[in-house]
Amino acid sequence: MPDQGTITKELTIGELSERSGVPASALRFYERQGLIRSRRTTGNQRRYHRTTLRRVAFIRATQSAGMPLSCIGYVLGMLPHDAEPTREFWVGVSEYWKQEVNARIAKMERMRDRFTECIGCGCLSFEQCLLVNPGDVLAEQGPGPRLLES
């Protein structure tokens, strides 16, 4: 008796919500934004593919690290909605994501170090350092096209 049921079972929005810990309202919102997708039953209820749980986990995890949904949407756009992603897909996504995260980390480290430096050197003319090196503007939305928000 192989776990056939487990493999093919679809999730209701309530189940997806419970398992992911994400409110149903947020899931509907993500769906409106095109981040996840669902089939509809004859009674118009949503049924989610099992892999949607992974997408949702990805959304919340990356979001909690400061990624905007638009950027997350770009990355998710590389993954198939209704099938297990291939390893190659994941590797590609992972590469992209690592670069994004590393850029953000690097920026914060620069900020921290500059701050420390300004205090440490005793000059305290902090605004000079910050205003003279203003740039450091991270590519706020990621390199992808603006997929969302029409």
Place this chain on the structure above:
Amino acid sequence: MPDQGTITKELTIGELSERSGVPASALRFYERQGLIRSRRTTGNQRRYHRTTLRRVAFIRATQSAGMPLSCIGYVLGMLPHDAEPTREFWVGVSEYWKQEVNARIAKMERMRDRFTECIGCGCLSFEQCLLVNPGDVLAEQGPGPRLLES
């Protein structure tokens, strides 16, 4: 002829805006939020103390590193509005700020590493890793009392 003028000169909102690169509308907003402060002339115009430039630089710098204004407000609350801050003040603020930033950096690194691990190990059952270790919720607003937003 010592640079008395330079020392004591107050800034109009236009001057502060130009020197800091921050739109006047944002400066008024920061003032409404209590992040900066101004004196009013008899004609009801704002005049900013020279040190306000430093506060504004601090706001933009830390904000661009992902700090919410509420958290920035907490830190700025430790600094005097209308006088040069002492070195001790800056050191204290710096400590606090470094901890905040380090926490954020650490979190992003954990995310990145977990992600890499999930891909690297070949299991691809990514949602397990993420959902099983959901926490990692940074104290989003900082430890301070909710100074702003009444």
Place this chain on the structure above:
DNA sequence: GCTTGACTTAAACCTTTGTTTAAGTCCGAG
């Protein structure tokens, strides 16, 4: 058949971080 709980929608509302607009005031130059 009726009730109950899970689901559906659209629309209103919320917080954050501002910008824009409209209408008016102040100040210095000519």
Place this chain on the structure above:
DNA sequence: CTCGGACTTAAACAAAGGTTTAAGTCAAGC
């Protein structure tokens, strides 16, 4: 004294990322 530019305010709008509400539908159990 008048003109223009810099300033003032309150209020509306914006965009991201949702939540709440109202009103209705669907499916299962008694």
